[in-house]
Amino acid sequence: MSLMNSKDFEATPEVRLAPRFTAGFATTPQQILETQKLRYQIFAGELGAQIDGGADGVDCDEYDAYCQHLTVREVSTGELVACTRILTDEAAARAGGFYSAGEFELSMIDSLPGRVMEVGRTCVRAEHRSGAVIATLWQGLAAFFTQHGYDYLFGCASIGLEDGGAQAHSILRQVQAKYMAPAYQRVRPYHPLPLPDSEPPQKVKMPPLLKAYLSLGAKACGDAYWDQDFNCADVFVLVNVSEICPRYARHFLGIQSTTNVIGHA
Template sequence: MSVFIEKSTVLADTPFAAAPRFAVAFARTAEEILETQQLRYRIFAGELGAEIDGGEHGADRDQYDPWCEHLTVRDTDSGRIVACTRLLTDAMAPNAGGFYSSGEFDLAMVDSLPGRVMEIGRTCVDRDYRSGAVIAVLWQGIAAYITQHGYDYLFGCASIGLEDGGAQAHAILQQIKGRYMAPDYHRVRPYYPLPAADGRTAEKVRMPPLLKAYLSLGAKACGEAYWDREFNCADVFMLLNVSDLNPRYARHFLDRAPSVEATAGHA
């Protein structure tokens, strides 16, 4: 589940990329990781209505968190963490029982990919900061990580809300099928597919920003969407071959990706 609305080790003592107002860095302390989990809870439970046991701290936690790197974007004016995602590498996934996406899709295809793979997930942005600037800074952090550690593929789920009964989702999925589908050998199978359209049409089709970012970078959709009933959304499995990055966006993100120290244990 990732929307634009996922025990970490130290990468550096300071944020490794910055914009005039926003700075991106990995969470370095238990308190910072908790702050990302609380942001997730506010969005997933508070905004989307997911039934999550937030505990005494109001935090979204799961079995994958201890094995992920938690990437954050902080508003340098207020000091608040305003966006986050988590990175689960091929080296750490077995410790977590597999990749998060394996609960929604048959990932046999991922096992056959050559090279190193990494999952991006639980991505969310504070309601007051949903702009292209924030998601761009987050992707600069991801770019820094993949270039340092030599990952060949990124994948994850991008979500489309079903608040209108699915009309918007089906319209977006039709657009994707026409231009952005992966070849057959890169397809995955959802365990619970999104039901067929019921005939309703969307008044205005608006691509969710995270999905739009994936497509802009050159990622492909790998088959039918999963119906996430808990979060009332359609999850689209996206795969990015790093060598196929859109040249324009590769220059924007990868050329700006700074050098970071290797991560002990999680890389």
Template sequence: MSQIIASAAESKTEARFTASFATTPQAILETQKLRYQIFAGELGAQIDGGADGVDRDEYDAHCQHLIVRDADGKLVACTRILTDEAAARAGGFYSSGEFELSMIDSLPGRVMEVGRTCVHADYRSGAVIATLWQGLAAFFTRNGYDYLFGCASIGLEDGGAQAHAILRQVQAKYMAPSYQRVRPYHSLPASDIAPPDKVRMPPLLKAYVSLGAKACGDAYWDQDFNCADVFMLLNVSDICPRYARHFLGIQPATSATVVRVQA
């Protein structure tokens, strides 16, 4: 059994969710199938998943795969962590295929990348997202990482109108200073579609900015995944105190809590 590193419940009557690391080939395959189900099946990403419908790449072998299960053991969310040490063995970070990342090399301290994050369509609740982030928080605090970064994606199903509206909000409120910018290799093109009256920030992007992460420049246009990727950087020491209490478990027992249970 994997070590449980975080748990949460939406209410007293709802099932609890637990976060742990996938430590067997079978568990990692589960995450790859969930990724394919969401990215290719739901979002229309151009992924060669083979006959079994699996999203895998060369980085998976170097990553630690964080998963969230419900009370029945069903996999409901996952993400993967690529540490600076593992990235050196992998030939670089995944994001380096989308952005020029020399800025990351200049950061003081240890860094880790988060990617391929997805949540099952039936479980996109605050408790699941919180459990996933609790697991990340437990990992970076236990191992002494100073920075976390990754891409938060915005879908382009409407031709990009909503994405541009969200990006304007990000640029107005959540931009990193000029010395912490990265450059996308393929920028999101302009859209001539009228923006919607109201837009909703995607859950992962919302979680990033709520914690205090900053956007590090223009979005990358990922044509294979039909999305705009926003490069987000979180300085662990800058985490918003209210969200630090939430994600690090300093809350009443009825809320999300971080636990460490040995296998």
């Protein structure tokens, strides 16, 4: 047996591992139903959300028919591990508005220059809440909004209230200190999160989705909405595509030409 010398090592081509996860779109009724069942499992089964019409184990509302349903699957098994839905400005006009309009006064969105899209109902299986899955989800979103020419995306990032809201208020303090949008890009929640009964803890872990948004350069657009049905605080966040953090832009937008997740705008 011989040892590899330094020259041999330098000449060895780089080994590229196949990706563990892949992004795509649910395009059949069966695939869309699969995303709705995953949403129910996580929102109702794990988080205890009260979902209207969810007795059959499906989270479905009137917006689903107008949305693009982005999925993340594990390559080796084909298992659906994460999903989110995209509601474009054109589809929202047909749907009667954006989903977020039920929680926030959204006149600010109408003043934004360019095309906008809403991201919502995002969920990831508990055992897959890793950076790799969130990154794959964002690769799919980045490919979609660059290929179709969207200038802004927005949506709600949720913070659980299982402890009564103390941790949520601590997280919101961090957001308000560093990540707030200018006054002209604020929205107003119809049902603001009430003050906590106790002093919020000083150090808390930020939810993965909210952390991903803020890392991209998203701005929080005002006070959080108290979603009692889902027992969470919803933070409305806005991403200006042209202002995405350069490091993340290279990571996500730089690969869009090789990411096969094109959907219909």
